[in-house]
Amino acid sequence: MLPEFDIRPGIATLPASPIVEIANYGRSLGRSDLIPLWFGEGDVPTPAPIVEAGVKGLRDGRVFYTVQRGLPELRAALSGYLGRVHGVSVPVERITVTGSGMQAIMVAAQMLVGPGDEMAVVSPVWPNISAAVGVAGGTAVQVPMTLGNQGWTLDLEALFAACGPRTKAIFVNSPGNPTGWVMEKADMARLMEFARSRGLWVVSDEVYARLVYDRPAAPSFLEVSEPDDRLIVINSFSKNWSMTGWRLGWMVTPARLGPVLENLIQFSNSGVAEFVQLAGLTAIEQGEPFVAELVERCRAARDQVMAILGSLPRVRVQPPAGAFYAFFQVEGEPDSMALARRIIDEAGVGLAPGTAFGAGGDGALRLCFASRLESLKTALARMAPVLS
Ligand SMILES: Cc1ncc(COP(=O)(O)O)c(C=O)c1O
Incomplete structure (x- = not known):
């Protein structure tokens, strides 16, 4: 809110995106080993x-x-x-x-x-x-x-x-x-x-x-x-x-x-x-060959991420039919923003809190798996103790 400025009230009170909020928090820590999986993008540059x-x-x-x-x-x-x-x-x-x-x-x-x-x-x-x-x-x-x-x-x-x-x-x-x-x-x-x-x-x-x-x-x-x-x-x-x-x-x-x-x-x-x-x-x-390659990379990543997340007893996850996100619940963790912060602090991995996605999203975390398999594996290995 910026009460001292006379801008349209609906604009002044727009809520910040919780995805941007968590990313700002993660970046503010200045950790060089942080693995950011909070945004919806891959780690391969434009062809x-x-x-x-x-x-x-x-x-x-x-x-x-x-x-x-x-x-x-x-x-x-x-x-x-x-x-x-x-x-x-x-x-x-x-x-x-x-x-x-x-x-x-x-x-x-x-x-x-x-x-x-x-x-x-x-x-x-x-x-x-x-x-x-x-x-x-x-x-x-x-x-x-x-x-x-x-x-x-x-x-x-x-x-x-x-x-x-x-x-x-x-x-x-x-x-x-x-x-x-x-x-x-x-x-x-x-x-x-x-x-x-x-x-x-x-x-x-x-x-x-x-x-x-x-x-x-x-x-x-x-x-x-x-x-x-x-x-x-x-x-x-x-x-x-x-x-x-x-x-x-x-x-x-x-x-x-x-x-x-x-x-x-x-x-x-x-x-x-x-x-x-x-x-x-x-x-x-x-660009068609690139799209085909991207889908195959994402498919392999999806399978890996599902296998690892699925093996954690507190995690409830379903393989997504489309897009490149794992959206999963963690038993006993209703506050997704608090959990996303802990995962940054303790594992150095950036995820988006489910609360960002409105009705039906709270209590979940979103992980973008459009990344190299090694960094996904490292991220999941680091997160496992927090999610177990
Ligand atoms: C569902 C959905 N729609 C639209 C967009 C917008 O994409 P862009 O503005 O980069 O074209 C995104 C980006 O994350 C998205 O997830």
Whole structure:
């Protein structure tokens, strides 16, 4: 809170992200041997051809203001990509390049919710989503999934029941961060049908769509919708191509929203740096082998992490179907922030506290396993005494 400054109360009181809070704590200790597994990113840098394309763009002077909704060649490439990955035909008019998945989420929130409006959000979920709804002036109503022997499940009836007269949109993130839950196509179709019948928007965050372990790609709402449905699909270059620091994403919307998006982009970052977009174009055109490699690395890491965590008697964990997180409970440890601090202090390992992920997340810890096997093994060996 900054009472001495007259800023919008809802902004002044925004809660800090507990992930940032724990990372700040860990970094403040100055431990050189700290193994940070708290953020959603791997430890492999962006593939060389993508970097080269960005550098070439800079050298070629692609450094000026650009078209708000993205370079035509990148939008065309994204249209082709969605066709290849999901078997859908998405014209470029529906595609907008954004300065990250996060910006796409923010723009969606700005378009859909204001004071008095609600967005139903399937949780546990990445905290930035509810925060973006709050920044836009709306209220995020979290609808918790349940954890059973088969992993996380969403009760669609409970989700529908949470949609009241103030609800404007439903936010789904599948594959989910932090749970790794993957929504099946039949459930997507049911949800889309419900949204249609109630005139609600669906915002589908599909940034982990390629990170699934039992099929080439997770189902997309694009596969169960019509071009004019109230649907916004959020995507990002961050995870698939190790580009978290480049800040590049995209969104698919009904074509009619094009002029609105052009305005919102102009009035926020005024478009994404051209050399960054050129790097993104190379990612789409040449990045498939990297995605395949990343999935295999993550699969091996997932299996290792599950085997080790699963052998600790107090730990309850299910192998995630998608994304790259182990989201696990520790018996007798209801305070996840306190436990995350202890793991930093006693083991020198940085994990995200489950409390960050809203309803259904407390009492859990999130470990990002998109890292080298040796560092994961070292981290788990150091953590074992705390978790045993
Ligand atoms: C579920 C989800 N959506 C969106 C993003 C945003 O990614 P970026 O802003 O790096 O494109 C993330 C990043 O962690 C995420 O986990």
